[in-house]
Structure formats: C-alpha cells, structure tokens
Amino acid sequence: MTLYPGQVMKGQNPMPLTPPPNSNGDSNDSWDENKGFCESVGPTKKPQTEPVRRARKVEGGIFFPKPENAVTIAVSSRVLFRTEKEQKVFEEKGVEEYLNYQVQHENEPLAPGPAFPFVKALEAVNSQLRELYPESEELFDIVLVTYNHAHVGVRLINTINHHNLFIERFCMTGGSSPIGYLKAWHTNLYLSADAEKVQEALAEGIAAATMFMPEKQVEVSETQLRVAFDGDAVLFSDESERIFKAHGLDKFFEHERENEHTLLEHGPLKGFLEALGKLQKKFYAKGHRLNCPIRTYLVTARSAASSGIRALKTLRAWGLETDEALFLAGAPKGPMLEKIRPHIYFDDQMFHIEGAAERGTIAAHVPYGIAQMYSHRKSTNSAK
Amino acid sequence: MDPKVTSAQIEKDGSALVMAVSCHGMFDLDSCNVQPDSCALPKGAAFAFIKAVQTVNQRLLGLSEKNKTLLFEVVLLGKDCEEHIKLNIFDSAKHYGVPAALLYQQAEQQAINRLKVLFSGDLIGLSADSMVCLKDRGFTDVHIQNFKAAKECLREFVVRIGEMKRMFGHEGSPLHTSLMTVWGSRDVCASALKTLRGWGLDVDEAFCLAGATCGPILALLQPHIVWDNGLHNLKGVAPLLSS
Numbered sequence: 001m002t003l004y005p006g007q008v009m010k011g012q013n014p015m016p017l018t019p020p021p022n023s024n025g026d027s028n029d030s031w032d033e034n035k036g037f038c039e040s041v042g043p044t045k046k047p048q049t050e051p052v053r054r055a056r057k058v059e060g061g062i063f064f065p066k067p068e069n070a071v072t073i074a075v076s077s078r079v080l081f082r083t084e085k086e087q088k089v090f091e092e093k094g095v096e097e098y099l100n101y102q103v104q105h106e107n108e109p110l111a112p113g114p115a116f117p118f119v120k121a122l123e124a125v126n127s128q129l130r131e132l133y134p135e136s137e138e139l140f141d142i143v144l145v146t147y148n149h150a151h152v153g154v155r156l157i158n159t160i161n162h163h164n165l166f167i168e169r170f171c172m173t174g175g176s177s178p179i180g181y182l183k184a185w186h187t188n189l190y191l192s193a194d195a196e197k198v199q200e201a202l203a204e205g206i207a208a209a210t211m212f213m214p215e216k217q218v219e220v221s222e223t224q225l226r227v228a229f230d231g232d233a234v235l236f237s238d239e240s241e242r243i244f245k246a247h248g249l250d251k252f253f254e255h256e257r258e259n260e261h262t263l264l265e266h267g268p269l270k271g272f273l274e275a276l277g278k279l280q281k282k283f284y285a286k287g288h289r290l291n292c293p294i295r296t297y298l299v300t301a302r303s304a305a306s307s308g309i310r311a312l313k314t315l316r317a318w319g320l321e322t323d324e325a326l327f328l329a330g331a332p333k334g335p336m337l338e339k340i341r342p343h344i345y346f347d348d349q350m351f352h353i354e355g356a357a358e359r360g361t362i363a364a365h366v367p368y369g370i371a372q373m374y375s376h377r378k379s380t381n382s383a384k
Numbered sequence: 385m386d387p388k389v390t391s392a393q394i395e396k397d398g399s400a401l402v403m404a405v406s407c408h409g410m411f412d413l414d415s416c417n418v419q420p421d422s423c424a425l426p427k428g429a430a431f432a433f434i435k436a437v438q439t440v441n442q443r444l445l446g447l448s449e450k451n452k453t454l455l456f457e458v459v460l461l462g463k464d465c466e467e468h469i470k471l472n473i474f475d476s477a478k479h480y481g482v483p484a485a486l487l488y489q490q491a492e493q494q495a496i497n498r499l500k501v502l503f504s505g506d507l508i509g510l511s512a513d514s515m516v517c518l519k520d521r522g523f524t525d526v527h528i529q530n531f532k533a534a535k536e537c538l539r540e541f542v543v544r545i546g547e548m549k550r551m552f553g554h555e556g557s558p559l560h561t562s563l564m565t566v567w568g569s570r571d572v573c574a575s576a577l578k579t580l581r582g583w584g585l586d587v588d589e590a591f592c593l594a595g596a597t598c599g600p601i602l603a604l605l606q607p608h609i610v611w612d613n614g615l616h617n618l619k620g621v622a623p624l625l626s627s
Contacts, residue, residue, distance in 0.1 A: 095554055184600035
C-alpha cells in the first residue's frame with residue numbers, strides 16, 4: 001500500500017470510530033517508499049509518474065509549522081515509547097553496553113509508552129485542523145526531546161516510522177540537559193519520565209509533567225482529545241492549597257470565603273489550557289462546537305457549593321472555561337476519571353495520580369507547589 | 385601556543401589533521417586601526433577554537449605518544465585582510481576540493497576545554513542521487529558539484545575525527561560531535577547517522593529541525609566548527625575558517 005498525501009489527509013478517515021487493525025504499526029512498507037527529503041526523490045529512486053509521492057512534507061511550513069506559531073508538545077523517548085528493558089541494561093551494565101544494545105536492536109521498534117495515546121490524539125486533532133485550515137500553522141507540533149545519545153537516534157527514528165507518527169523534529173542531547181532546548185522550541189508542554197527534568201522545566205516557567213508506565217490501560221477515544229486538569233497547583237497557584245495544608249480544612253473554607261471575589265493566581269498548566277482553548281475556538285468558528293475534537297475537564301476536590309465558585313470565577317475571568325467542571329468535594333477522583341477516559345490527567349498530588357492509575361487512567365504528575373512536601377499522605381484527600 | 389604542542393612535534397608524514405585559519409579568525413583585525421601597534425590584537429572567533437584544539441592535542445598526547453600522528457595542526461593564513469579576498473579563499477578552498485567549514489563565533493570564551501564540531505545532516509544524509517533534486521530548489525549544477533565534492537572531503541575529516549574520538553571514552557571526551565538536519569526529514573537524519581557510523585564516527589548529539597530556524601539551537605549548542613558547505617544559510621555564521 002502506498003499513501004498519497006491526499007489519502008493521508010482526506011481519503012483516509014482521519015478519526016476512524018474503531019481502531020484500524022494495524023493502527024499501531026505493521027504498515028511500514030507504505031513509508032519506506034517515502035524516505036528522502038525531496039518530494040520527488042526517495043532512496044529507491046522509483047521513476048516519478050505521480051505528481052507527489054510523499055505523505056510527509058517538511059519544507060514549506062504548511063505541514064510542519066514554525067515552533068512559535070504551533071502548540072509545541074515536547075515528549076521524552078521514555079514516555080513516548082516503552083523502554084524498561086533498555087533502562088535495565090543501562091542501570092545494570094552502564095552507558096557503553098546500553099548504547100551497544102540499542103544499536104544491536106535498532107531494527108526492533110519500541111512499544112508505545114504512556115504518552116503515545118495522547119500523541120496519537122494530538123495528531124488526530126491536527127489532521128482535522130489541516131482540513132479546516134489548510135494554510136494555518138496553528139497546529140500541535142510534537143518534538144521528541146531526549147537526553148539520549150545520538151547512537152539511539154536510528155532506533156528512535158525507526159520506531160517513529162514503525163508507528164507512523166508525524167514526528168519530524170527531535171533533539172538528542174547526548175546526556176546534557178534538554179531544558180534549554182525546550183525554550184528554543186517554544187515548548188507549551190513537556191512530558192518526561194524524569195521528575196527532576198520536569199521540575200527544572202517548571203522552574204523555567206514551562207508547563208511540564210512526569211509520566212509513569214501504567215500497569216493497565218483503558219481504551220481512549222480516537223476521535224476526541226480529552227485533557228483533564230486538577231485545579232489547585234495545576235491550573236491555579238498553590239496559594240489555597242498552602243492554607244489547607246498548613247491550617248486544615250476550616251481555615252481553607254474561611255480563606256476561600258474571604259477571597260471569593262479575588263481571582264486565583266495562575267498555575268503551571270494554565271498556559272497549556274489556554275493553548276487548547278485557542279485551538280477549540282478554531283473548531284467553533286467552523287461550526288464544530290458540539291463535536292469539537294478537543295474536550296477539557298476540570299476535576300477538583302473543591303466542592304461546587306462553596307470553594308468551587310472561586311475556581312469557576314477565575315477560569316471565566318481568564319476566558320478559559322473547561323467543557324466540564326467536576327467538583328468532587330473530596331470524593332476519590334479515580335472513578336470519575338475512569339468515566340472521562342482522558343488521554344492525560346494532570347495532578348500535583350501523587351495520591352491522586354496513583355488513584356487514577358489504579359483504574360487505568362493515564363495520569364501525569366505536576367511536581368509543583370506545597371503538596372510536594374506532603375507526598376503520599378492520604379489525609380490530603382479531604383473535601384475542599 | 386603551549387610549548388608542549390608545537391607543529392615540530394607533529395609527525396611530518398602528512399597524517400596530522402591540518403587546519404588553516406584565516407588571520408581574521410584568529411584575531412580581531414577590524415580593531416587594527418584603533419589599537420596602538422604595541423598592543424596585542426583582540427581575540428577573534430577562532431581563538432576559542434584554537435584553544436579547544438590544543439586541549440584535544442594535549443589529551444591525545446597524554447594518552448599515548450603514539451597519538452602524534454592523530455594530532456591537529458593549525459596553519460594561520462595571513463593574506464586575507466580584505467573581505468573579498470577572505471571570501472576568495474573560502475571559495476577557492478571549495479573549488480579545489482579542500483574541505484571548508486565555518487567557524488561559529490563563541491558567545492563565551494569558556495568553550496576551550498572541549499572542541500565542538502557540528503555536521504550538516506542535510507549534506508551527509510543526501511545520497512548523490514538525491515542531490516540532483518536540489519536543482520528544483522534553486523541550486524545550480526555548480527552548487528551540486530560542490531556539495532558532492534564537499535561530502536567526499538568531509539568523509540576524510542570525519543574518519544580522522546572518529547579515530548581521535550575513539551581514543552577517548554564517552555565520559556569527559558574533549559571532542560564533542562553533533563549532527564544537525566535543518567530541513568531534511570527524520571529519514572535524512574537517520575541516513576546521515578548511519579553514514580557517519582559507516583565512516584567510523586558516532587556523533588554525540590543529533591537535531592532534526594524540519595524547517596525550524598536553527599539560530600536558537602545553535603546558540604545553545606555553541607559549536608566551534610560548523611560543517612555546512614553552504615547547503616543552507618546559517619545566520620550569524622561567517623566564513624572564516626577552511627580546514
């Protein structure tokens with residue numbers, strides 16, 4: 001099978017309701033012919049009878065936008081793909097053996113990791129955006145950012161090819177910190193398996209979260225990108241969380257009542273919600289409000305009746321209302337998230353991450369704010 | 385120059401890696417007129433590069449006396465004070481098939497302990513066949529011939545760098561190599577990585593920009609030498625060095 005650009009963009013239903021049998025690979029052969037950087041030239045040098053024989057197009061800026069115009073999502077190789085076996089080799093045998101192992105196995109593609117369904121959903125949104133706005137650079141741009149050595153590059157590129165991912169941009173920094181590159185790429189969200197790197201990114205003002213390999217995973221939508229956010233210390237600052245942690249629930253309610261009319265300060269993931277909102281509006285403008293392929297959720301322990309009002313007021317004032325706001329008043333988040341089935345759920349508390357992961361939700365930890373001092377304490381799950 | 389590493393020490397069997405640096409690269413000659421004659425000229429773009437080269441040479445000699453044949457040798461070119469002559473030298477180097485690289489201005493003078501070389505994935509990743517299609521992109525036959533010649537010359541340089549690099553481990557190596565594919569696809573980048581490996585060099589870092597501006601990445605990377613060969617226009621890089 002050979003893919004022509006038109007088929008990729010239009011002929012093939014960009015968001016099939018059921019996953020195609022080979023959606024996770026095994027269709028490499030269609031890509032092998034499309035190698036090389038020129039539209040008209042592939043390494044096999046087939047005579048060109050068709051006008052264009054490329055499914056991917058790098059130059060021209062239509063398919064691969066300038067980073068400053070795009071919503072740039074930087075993912076590490078360890079969240080995009082499963083690399084536990086390789087990590088083990090690295091930890092047990094050291095860097096030289098690890099690099100040899102990667103080169104020896106470079107024709108064996110890696111399996112999808114925790115960020116994979118999210119990235120696929122981003123690409124599904126992109127193909128709809130490209131159809132509605134063929135000239136626009138306002139798209140998701142996925143950049144692979146890894147401090148892996150370039151030795152591993154060929155295996156990573158082979159894996160990207162195997163899974164038919166639209167990832168053309170990457171940096172492999174050979175051990176040095178990738179944080180500077182996140183800025184160079186105008187990163188809107190950074191996902192990594194390395195909590196330290198995530199903290200460094202957050203300290204630089206870049207939205208970032210740590211992802212973990214889930215034990216079980218529920219099916220997620222292929223037609224709609226679903227992103228769920230916790231409120232305090234994720235979309236908002238940890239100001240109220242601090243009161244709660246230091247003085248308890250009563251003081252927290254008192255503080256929220258007193259400050260009901262004061263907006264909350266913005267938190268580390270606010271900018272990412274804003275970026276999603278901007279793309280949502282592009283769908284609304286084309287009459288896709290009800291079937292918008294991006295849906296956002298606020299999932300907070302605040303309660304609707306009291307402390308939730310301030311959260312809603314703040315979001316409204318920012319012009320960033322989520323499609324759904326769920327005020328759990330201290331009830332566990334896991335069961336609710338299981339119903340939502342988000343591609344990613346952001347929370348600052350490991351307790352909630354674990355609760356979500358137990359029920360198969362893909363959860364990402366935002367190591368930000370006061371909760372990091374209180375990790376793993378069940379008492380943090382009280383009604384707010 | 386460090387007395388420990390002089391050209392006399394380099395074996396004269398033609399196996400040292402000889403680099404010619406223009407005097408503009410070594411010193412800031414633009415300030416000739418305003419500086420009194422007795423003052424030393426300010427350091428030019430090549431200064432950090434020369435120091436980094438010295439570091440590599442010292443480390444090579446530190447490992448083994450046998451490594452004398454692997455050393456870098458730097459030759460200063462003096463007759464290029466006029467801008468057009470400087471360009472002439474650069475063009476002539478290309479014309480005669482002498483590999484020519486660009487010297488990247490170091491923002492900080494700290495980069496003297498490690499020599500950073502950046503290779504163009506767009507050049508290396510392209511097969512001779514694929515290069516033909518560059519004509520559709522405004523390059524002339526002469527350009528394309530130059531690219532082919534440049535790639536061949538680059539090969540020699542890469543082989544030597546690879547030999548040197550293998551003398552050091554991955555940790556703390558004074559030689560640091562990167563590959564940057566500016567407008568080629570990931571497959572061009574993969575092909576460049578494999579080509580370099582075939583020539584005996586596994587680069588440390590790889591960047592694939594897919595048309596994004598390389599300025600911000602270059603600013604972070606701070607390479608001493610950029611092997612670009614005019615395949616794309618790197619902003620802020622002046623043709624100063626031929627090697």
